[in-house]
Amino acid sequence: MPLPALNRTVTTTVGIATAALLGGIAIGGAGAVSASPPAEPKVQNSFDSLGADVRAAELSSGRTAHYTDSGPADGTPVLYIGGTGTSARAVHMTDFMRTTRENLGLRMITVERNGFGDTDYDAKLGKADYAKDALEVLDKLGVKKFKVIAISGGGPYAAEIAAKAPERISALHLGAALPPYGEKPAFCALTDDQLAAAVKDEIKDPRKWWAFPDDSPVKSIPGFADTAYEEGARTYNQRGQQADPAPQVHEQRLYCDRPGPDLSKLKAPVFLYHGDKDTTVPASTLKAWRDNLPDTAPVKTRTYADTGHDVQYRHWDQILVDLAGRSDRTVVCHDKRTRALPAGEADALVSKKRATLGSCAWNG
Template identity: 25%
Template sequence: MSESQVITLPDGRSLCYSTFGTSIHPDRPTVFYFHGFPGTHHEGELFHEAASQKGIQLIAITRPGFGGSTYQPNRTLLSFPQDVLALADHLNIQRFAVAGISGGGPYALACVKAIPPARLLGTVVICGMYPLKLGTTGMMLANRMLFYVASWTTWLAMVDNFKTIPAVDWAAFQEDEGRILKVVLKSGREALQPGPEGAAWEAYLFGSEWGFELEELEVQKGRLVLWHGGKDVNVPLGMAETAAKLIPNAELRAEQEEGHISLMARTVDEMIDTLGNMLKA
């Protein structure tokens, strides 16, 4: 695993990232990883071993306003693909895949919209967030309040949801001496060190119009997989099911007995395998 790295973007902002799996080389299979909400590139640590075994370099990016990545006023979901391309160009990486986890899901779909398919070879979304208009039935009340309140206020109150998560997620947090929980807490703490402004704006983005419709996405068969758990109360499975129907050629893999965190824990190897196959094809 590499130490945290920083590049200066064309507009002068700093963008933080770190590399997991293999070391950086322009010709190695590459996946750009988008963390959850709130979070930082440290989440990529959870995929280091699987990526190493498959010979994949996984480059995790911290979004603007979190951790050491400069806050970007009035950014949109479609602003982020330009940051991804800037980093890819900086590292001389021409072709790659992307993976978005939870709150990183909308940004993975934004990349499908904004990045030419000649460069973006595949996309995976794990327990991803989808437009609220797809329906929030089954979503925990704290999350629904967060996205709607953030649309008209400039502050964000972080809610402790650990007491209400499904048993399957709590069990996943405790496995391997609490490894996932430690990484998530570390990532979340660093994300909010600059203050709540970045998180507040991101919650606003999730609850607003995204700037593109899911039906507009052009996806080749086998190039987009949506994974979701049937016991997910952060983002209910129904949202992913509707999204899969709207996006042409999207493949939905529903794991009925998994939750939000447990899905990520149980599908690490399969997710890396899927991304590796996309890159080979």
């Protein structure tokens, strides 16, 4: 009787080996072998965005304005005014917080300035012309009331818009924004030729124009540097102008105009954001803004010890929450989770070093 037992052992062993070799192959009742088909690949139904399209609008002046419009059509309209030497796509540099922007329902609109990007250069145009053009673009988009966020050299243009259409602005946000008030910048003492010589090498190489200090928090944003370089290349070369310094010199000369526009009719709240390490737009500019804002426009100032002239990017998360009308909340990272907590609660956690300001993304 030992032989049958041996046969059973051999059969079982062979069966196991065969199953291992066949892997996922199934054997049918008639002995036929068939393979299970792999799962169907998942392919998306719609395109992912590569950033806002630059659109053209014919103006009543006969000029063509170039602009971008991103976000929900029924969202909160925000006019984004980039810093000096930026194109209509400069808002794309804030897309590292695009999800938050979309969650808050913000609609970002930019209008390009004289001589940059797609927009032709006209030496006769000034800041008031930009304000008129921007308002006309907003009219074409059906936007009546809107908020403004101005970055760095966008500050003087924001002031022009606030003076020209104060009743249309529901909030004015100024991130490291140069004021057209107070002491003139040092470069105002230079001639146009000296200004051109000072900027020509930098605008030819966007890596120099958009260089941030080695300790800048923007260094931790994936792809930020390359996006900035692409923005610089677009600003100064889009129309084949080959980094002509004339538009840049013209804009910097406009920054020297004093006094700035009268803001006495503005009633919207104003938010000032400043980095204590900022030497480009120093702390004294905060007073220049406050001194020229009326009592009817309540001012909230947010200053940060951890930033310089990059505060608008490092604390863009807070700016977005403020733009959404939730300035009563402070963005913090607490227990490895990003929260927008009531300001008092957030301040207490930060003071006890149980939380840090801004998204947890900044902590790596």
